[in-house]
Each structure stands twice: as C-alpha cells, then as structure tokens.
Amino acid sequence: MALATATAATAATTDDAASAAATSASASRVTAADLAVTAAAAQVVTAAAAAVTYTALVFTLTTGANTGASFTGASGADTYDGTVNSSGLQTLTSSDSLTGGGGTDTLNATITGSGIYSPTLSGIEVVQVAFEHATASGTLSLINATGITTLEATGSLVANSITNADSASGVTLKLTNTAVGTTFGFTTAAVAGTSDSVALALSNVTAGTVVIAGVETINVTSSTTANTLTGLTATSATTLNLYGAVALSLGTLSTAARTINGAAMTAALTATGTNTTSTTITGGTGGDTLAGGSGNDVISGGDGSDSITAGAGNDNLSGGTGTNSFTLAANLTADDTITGGSGTDTLSITDATASAAAVGVTAVETLLDSTDGAADTHDLSVYTATTLTRVNTSEATSSASFTNASASIATLGVSGATPTTVALSRATDTNADSLTVALTGSAISTALNITDEETVTITSGTSANTVASLGSTDMTSLTITGSAALTLTTVSSTVLATVNAGAATGAINLAINSTAVASTITGGTAGDTLVGGSAADSIDGGAGNDSLVGAAGNDVLTGGTGDDTITDATGNDTITGGDGNDSITSGTGTDSINAGAGNDTITFGTTGDLGTTTSDTVNGGDGTDTVVVTTASAITPTLTSIETVTATITGAIALTLSGATSVTTVTIQTGSTAGGSVMDIASGAEVNILDAAFATIDSGTAGTLSVDLLVDRTATLNIGDAATVTLFSSAVADFGSSGAEDFSAVALDD
Structure with missing residues (x-):
C-alpha cells in the first residue's frame, strides 16, 4: 500500500512535469505574439516616418x-x-x-x-x-x-x-508691383473688437493710397525696393509699426495715428503725423524724415542722419546719433525741447528767437536761418544751453544777420541765391577772431559784412559765386578754397597782408584795398584775376592763364605757369612771366622784367620806361619774345633775349637798338612819323615797314639788313650804315613792274 502510494505520487509528479511543459509552450506562444505586435508597431512607426507627398x-x-x-x-x-x-x-x-x-x-x-x-x-x-x-x-x-x-x-x-x-486677426495684406492704391475692407464682425491687428506688406510700390478701416494696429513691412505710398488712410489705426530694410514713405496719414514706431526700420523712413493732440514718432537706423502735426508731439530720430520737422504745439524732438536737422520755422517756444544727440546737428528757424524760447535747445551745433523773404537778425547769445559752432542762412533775397557770436562760432554758411547782405558780429571783438565762410548754394551773389574777423577763409562751392563787397575792416589774412569760381568785387580791409588762393581750383577774381600794409597774393590752379592794392604787393598767379594787375608800390608780379597777362602800374616793380606765352604791360617806374619760357610779348606804353637813365631791365627768356613800344622820346633800351621789336615812333626821335643785339626782327607800325628813326639795328635783322611816311633805319655796323615793305609809300626810305640791303615788297604784287612802285625812292648811306 505504501508502495502504491509512492507510485501514485511518482505518477502525479510526472503529470506535473507535463503540465510544466504545457506551460512552457504557452509562454512561447505569448512571446511570439509579442514579437508580432512589436513588428506591427515597427511597421506603424516606419509608415509614420515616411514623407507624405500630395x-x-x-x-x-x-x-x-x-x-x-x-x-x-x-x-x-x-x-x-x-x-x-x-x-x-x-x-x-x-x-x-x-x-x-x-x-x-x-x-x-x-x-x-x-x-x-x-x-x-x-x-x-x-x-x-x-x-x-x-x-x-x-x-x-x-x-x-x-x-x-x-x-x-x-x-x-x-x-x-x-x-x-x-477676419482681420492673423491676416496679411499685400500690395506689390504697382503705382495705384487698394482699399482693404473687412466685415463688421471681423473688426468689432478694439485691438484688431493686421500686417501690410509692401513690395515695389511707387504710389497709391492704401485704405484699411476698422483696424487699430497695422504692422507695415517694406521689402524688395523702396516703397512710396501716396497715403495710408486708416481711421481706426492708432498704432503703426514699421519694419524693413528698404526705404518706406507713408505719405498722408490719418489723424487717428498716435504712435508711429519705426524703431525696427533699417532703411530710411518718411512719416508725418497729423494727430491734433499728440503723436509719438520713432525712427530707426536709417536716415529718416519725420514730421509732427499740430499737437504736442514726441519725435525721436534714432540712429542715422535724420530730418525732423515740428509743427505747432509743445514738441519734444531728439536726434540720437548721426547728423540731424530740426526744422521749427516760427514754432520754437519755451515749451519745446530739442536734443541734438551725438552728431553735428542743425536747428532751422525763420524768425529771431527770444532767450526764453531757446532754453530747451541742447546738443545742437548749427543754427540755420531759413528763408522766409524777410530780413532776420538772430541774437546768438540766447542759446545758453548749447554750444553753437556754425550759423547758416538760406535767405534767397533778403538779409540775414547774426549778432553776439561767441568764439565757438567758426563757420558762416550761405546757400541762398541772392541775399542782400549776410552779416556776423562777435559778442567780444578780439584781435584773433577767425571765421570760415562757406558758399554752398548755386551762383550766390551777396555782400558779406564780417568786420570783426582777422582771419577769414572763403570756400566757394557748387557754381560761380560773387561777393559784391567783403566788409572786413579787421581782416589781415584771407584764404580762398573750393572748386567754384569766386569774384570778390570790393575788399574793404586796408590791413590785408595775405591772400592765399593756392588751394582753389575755381577761377578767383579779386581786387584788394590794402593801403597800410604790403599784401602777398597767391592764385590757384585756374585762370585768376588778381589786383593788388597801393602798397608794395607780391602777386603770384600760380597755375592757369592768370591776369595780374599791380597798383602803386614796388610790386612783385609772378605769372607762374600758363599764358598770363601781367599789367604793371606805378612803382619799381619786379615782373616774372614764368612758363607760358605771357603778355606783360609795363607801367611807370624802373621795372625788372623777366618774361620766362614761352613766346612772350612785353608792351611799353609810357614815355621813359625804356630811357637811358631810368630804363627797365628786360629779359625775354626762352622762346621767341617781342617788345612792343610806343614812344615820343628818344630811347636806348637794354633788351636781353628779345627777338622782335615792334615800334610806333611818334616824333622826330630815334629808337636806338644798340643794347638789343638779340633782335632779329624790327617792325615799324602804322602811326609812326616821318621824322622818326630806328638806329643800330643788328646785322642780319629783318625790318618790316607798315607806315608809309616813316623815313629812316640804320644798321650801325655796316652789316646786312632785309627790308620788307608792307605798305605802298611815296616818301624816300633812308637806309644807313648797311653794307648789304635786300628789299622785298610783300604788300603789292607789282613790285619790279613797270607800273606804280612800292618803293618810290630808297637812299643808301654807308
């Protein structure tokens, strides 16, 4: 029994093993199922990862x-x-x-x-x-x-x-490639709120008015090329936000706009506020043109060189960085605040400003008197909160005056065409005042009154300018620069010691009035006309075809390069023609003339200049040079390197050329008289006779002369002291014929 029980137990145990095997098989089936699920999931993931193309x-x-x-x-x-x-x-x-x-x-x-x-x-x-x-x-x-x-x-x-x-929310409105405007409209429900916002994108728009109703905020973007609107009509839009890297001009805006924000703009913005209460306008990094309306506006230019214009109202204007300009016309009051910023900034007004109105002006360096057709006087002492360094005027027809200028004022700019007078006077007149006058307009014609300045620089730009009178009684030094021609008709200073136009590339035309000191005048690179004063002046024309005129005093006149015209007056002067074919006219006094290189002409028209005791020293220099002389007195000039003498002899006197051995051609001009003579002509010279009555020529060395008759004559021509004479007639074709002869009679004496 016990054994049987044991056997049964063994069988039971065996049954348990079978059960375990069954369990193992079941587990295997589960694992396979899991794998199948995993594979299916992987397929799903793969399908999800695949791009879907429609x-x-x-x-x-x-x-x-x-x-x-x-x-x-x-x-x-x-x-x-x-x-x-x-x-x-x-x-x-x-x-x-x-x-x-x-x-x-x-x-x-x-x-x-x-x-x-x-x-x-x-x-x-x-x-x-x-x-x-x-x-x-x-x-x-x-x-x-x-x-x-x-x-x-x-x-x-x-x-x-x-x-x-x-819908307005999230909607982008676009206007592209056009010069006409568009009205964008929404349903009443779409803009029923009080904070509706739309985007407006502009691309290659050159004109046209955009109308957007019912929207409170418009975000405008400017792209592709500069965009210009005739106007932006948005009667509900209180805020305009502006963006873009290309220029944007908004044209006429609705009065609803209280905020015009272009801080994000990197190109030029042009915007004018029209709100009658107040508008806040902010520029970006470009060179903006911003203007307020009749309210109390706040306008900030931001970075860049901005132009800001205020309207009526109590305005707060700031320029930021850059070279900014503020235009207030007649609107500057004590309630306005103008802050220039870190650049060189300009305040433009039309009327004189009271001290109370100027207290809000800071960090502005230039004051501009803008043209208004009326004579204006600006007292610069009222600008106590800023340091002005320059004053300008654009007056076109009337006068502009600046008084009480501090020592910091270094430049006076003139841009109007024909202001009657532009004047500047110092608060304290020292003996070392200095001023630069910048003529920046087109063909300016005016009078300047800057009597307190010792040192003056005039820059002539744009086109030819004229200063009818330069009132400058204290001026001792004048410098002229610029590319445009400048005429200074009258310069009042009697103590002007230096005029330096060496850096000027435009033609300079000036006449000085120095009587108390000798003046040194230097021309520029163009054809200048320079007239000295009554003292002993030194005038150097520099490059260009110059005209130099000496006055009284022992002057030094130097032509420099170019074909110069030099006119001497009184005094014992030193004249140097320099390079070029110069024309030199000698005045009275004992002059020293060196014509220099080139084919020069030296003219003597005053009796005694080539006399034997007070004669001028004349050196023609390189080239074929000519002395032209008109004389009623006997003279024996000393001429060096002169090849041609052209003479008009108006009396029974002799022109003796014993001191002019380089002369190869002598021409007797029409107007000479029968009693006149030319003596001691160098051997080998040619004598041209243009006067029918002139009687006598003489070689003086038993040399050779060639005589060319260029006029019919009946009087006897006396030729003395020439061993060989060759006669020509260039004026009449029948010379040597049986008809009327050019030479009626020739008398040879040797």
Whole structure:
C-alpha cells in the first residue's frame, strides 16, 4: 500500500512535469505574439516616418460658372488660375464656387471689369488679384469667402478694392508691383473688437493710397525696393509699426495715428503725423524724415542722419546719433525741447528767437536761418544751453544777420541765391577772431559784412559765386578754397597782408584795398584775376592763364605757369612771366622784367620806361619774345633775349637798338612819323615797314639788313650804315613792274 502510494505520487509528479511543459509552450506562444505586435508597431512607426507627398492640382477657370467637383481641391497646395483666358476675357465671376482642400491653396485672378465680383471661396488661404481695367475701379468682394489668410493686390493698373474679408486677426495684406492704391475692407464682425491687428506688406510700390478701416494696429513691412505710398488712410489705426530694410514713405496719414514706431526700420523712413493732440514718432537706423502735426508731439530720430520737422504745439524732438536737422520755422517756444544727440546737428528757424524760447535747445551745433523773404537778425547769445559752432542762412533775397557770436562760432554758411547782405558780429571783438565762410548754394551773389574777423577763409562751392563787397575792416589774412569760381568785387580791409588762393581750383577774381600794409597774393590752379592794392604787393598767379594787375608800390608780379597777362602800374616793380606765352604791360617806374619760357610779348606804353637813365631791365627768356613800344622820346633800351621789336615812333626821335643785339626782327607800325628813326639795328635783322611816311633805319655796323615793305609809300626810305640791303615788297604784287612802285625812292648811306 505504501508502495502504491509512492507510485501514485511518482505518477502525479510526472503529470506535473507535463503540465510544466504545457506551460512552457504557452509562454512561447505569448512571446511570439509579442514579437508580432512589436513588428506591427515597427511597421506603424516606419509608415509614420515616411514623407507624405500630395499632388498639387491646378484648376483653370473658364468664363462660365466654375463650380462643383471639377473645382474642388485635394490635400496638396492647389492653385486656381483665374487670370484672363486666351481671348483676354475675365474668368473669375460671382458665379464661381471654389473649394480648397487640405493644403495651402492659392487663387490667382485678374479682374478687368469695373463691377463687384463675389465668388464663393472655401478653404483657399491665399488670394492674389490684379486689377487691370483701363480706367475704372473694380472690386473683389469676399462676402462669400472664408478661411483667407493672405490678400494681395499685385500689378494693378487702377485703384481697386478688396472688401468683406471675414477676419482681420492673423491676416496679411499685400500690395506689390504697382503705382495705384487698394482699399482693404473687412466685415463688421471681423473688426468689432478694439485691438484688431493686421500686417501690410509692401513690395515695389511707387504710389497709391492704401485704405484699411476698422483696424487699430497695422504692422507695415517694406521689402524688395523702396516703397512710396501716396497715403495710408486708416481711421481706426492708432498704432503703426514699421519694419524693413528698404526705404518706406507713408505719405498722408490719418489723424487717428498716435504712435508711429519705426524703431525696427533699417532703411530710411518718411512719416508725418497729423494727430491734433499728440503723436509719438520713432525712427530707426536709417536716415529718416519725420514730421509732427499740430499737437504736442514726441519725435525721436534714432540712429542715422535724420530730418525732423515740428509743427505747432509743445514738441519734444531728439536726434540720437548721426547728423540731424530740426526744422521749427516760427514754432520754437519755451515749451519745446530739442536734443541734438551725438552728431553735428542743425536747428532751422525763420524768425529771431527770444532767450526764453531757446532754453530747451541742447546738443545742437548749427543754427540755420531759413528763408522766409524777410530780413532776420538772430541774437546768438540766447542759446545758453548749447554750444553753437556754425550759423547758416538760406535767405534767397533778403538779409540775414547774426549778432553776439561767441568764439565757438567758426563757420558762416550761405546757400541762398541772392541775399542782400549776410552779416556776423562777435559778442567780444578780439584781435584773433577767425571765421570760415562757406558758399554752398548755386551762383550766390551777396555782400558779406564780417568786420570783426582777422582771419577769414572763403570756400566757394557748387557754381560761380560773387561777393559784391567783403566788409572786413579787421581782416589781415584771407584764404580762398573750393572748386567754384569766386569774384570778390570790393575788399574793404586796408590791413590785408595775405591772400592765399593756392588751394582753389575755381577761377578767383579779386581786387584788394590794402593801403597800410604790403599784401602777398597767391592764385590757384585756374585762370585768376588778381589786383593788388597801393602798397608794395607780391602777386603770384600760380597755375592757369592768370591776369595780374599791380597798383602803386614796388610790386612783385609772378605769372607762374600758363599764358598770363601781367599789367604793371606805378612803382619799381619786379615782373616774372614764368612758363607760358605771357603778355606783360609795363607801367611807370624802373621795372625788372623777366618774361620766362614761352613766346612772350612785353608792351611799353609810357614815355621813359625804356630811357637811358631810368630804363627797365628786360629779359625775354626762352622762346621767341617781342617788345612792343610806343614812344615820343628818344630811347636806348637794354633788351636781353628779345627777338622782335615792334615800334610806333611818334616824333622826330630815334629808337636806338644798340643794347638789343638779340633782335632779329624790327617792325615799324602804322602811326609812326616821318621824322622818326630806328638806329643800330643788328646785322642780319629783318625790318618790316607798315607806315608809309616813316623815313629812316640804320644798321650801325655796316652789316646786312632785309627790308620788307608792307605798305605802298611815296616818301624816300633812308637806309644807313648797311653794307648789304635786300628789299622785298610783300604788300603789292607789282613790285619790279613797270607800273606804280612800292618803293618810290630808297637812299643808301654807308
């Protein structure tokens, strides 16, 4: 029994092993199932990771009703082509019903009619429309459209409207490639709130007014090329935020705009506020042009060189960095604040400013008297909160005066065409005042009164300028620079010691009035006209074809390079022609003349200049040089390197050329008299006779003369002391013929 029990137990044990085996098999089946599930999951993951590609469909609209499944999109980015057909007919009409699918779908349409077109649109996110009627405005009404996120008027030829958009939130409005405006309109429900915002993207817009109603904030972006609007009419928009890397001009804005924020602009912004209460305008990093309205405006230029204009009201203007200008015309009051910033800034006004009105002006370096047609006087002492370094005037016809200028004022700028007088006087007249006068306008003609200045620099720019009178009684030094010609008709200073126009590239024309000191005058590189004063002046024309005129005093006149004209007056002067073919006219006094290189002409018209006791010293220099002399007195000049003498002898006197051995040609001019003679002509010379009465020439060395008669004559021509004489007649063709002779009689004496 016990054994049987044991056997049974063993059998039971065996049964348990079988059970375990069954359990193991079951576990294996579970594992296999798990693996199958894992594999299935992997397939799902792989399927999810695979890119889903949907085919973009293109639907071409016809002139009929475009509806139904034929115009229903799928899951791709589908396009609905609503441009004109091959016959130029409009295909988008109010009969159309277009349904987009799952992608971002686009409707491209052209409206050539002048009516209102209201197709049914669903699931189409982008609408691009070109309005191409020749004259009349067309309208696309979206009253039957939903889900649009971008509305674009592109390439339109006539002003147009896109109306009844069902949402403003998140919608981008676009205006591209056009010179006409668009009215964007929303349904009443779409703009029922008080904080509606839309984006307006401008690209290659050259004109046109954009109208957006019912929206409180407009975010404008300027891209592609500079964009210019005629106006932005948005009667509900209190805030305009501006962005872009290309220039933007907003044109006329609605009075609702209280905030015009261009801080994010990196190109030039042009904006004018019109709110009558207050407007805050902020520029960006470009060179902005900003203007306020009649309210109490706050305008900040930001970085860049900005132009800021205030209207009426108590304004707060700041320039930031850059070279800024502030224009207040007649609007500067004690309640205004103008802060220039870190650059060189300009305040432009038209009327004189009281001290109380100037207290708010800081960090401004230049004051501009802007043209207003009236004579203005500006007391510079009222600008106590800023340090002015320059004053300008653009007065076109009237006078402008600046008084009580501090020592910091270094420049006076003139840009108006014909101001009668421009004047500046110092608060304290020292003996070392210095001023630069910048003539920056076009063809300026004025009088300058700067009597306190010892050192004056005049810069002549743009085009030829004229200063009829330079009132400068204290001036001892005058420097002239610039590329434009300058005429100084009268210079009043009697103590002007130095005039330096060496850096000027425009022609300088001036006459000085120095009587108390000798003046040193230096010309520039152009053809200058320089006239000295009554003291012993030194005038150097420099480069160019100059005209130099000496006055009283023992002057030094130097032509420099160029074909110069040098005129001497009284005094014992030193004249140097320099390079070029110069024309030199000697005055009275004992002069030293060196014509220099070139074929020069030296003219003597005053009796005694070539006399034997007080004669001038004349050296022609290189080239073929000519002395022209008119004399009624016997003279024996000393001439060196002179090849030609042209003489008019007006009395029974002799011109003796024993001191002119270099002369190879002598010409007796018409107007000479029968009793005159030319003696001691160098052997080998040619004598040209143009006067019919002149009687006598003489070699003086038993040499050789050639005589060319250039006029018919009946008087006897006496030729003395010449061993060989050759006669020519260049004036009459019958010389030597049996007819009337040019030489009626020739008497030879040797």
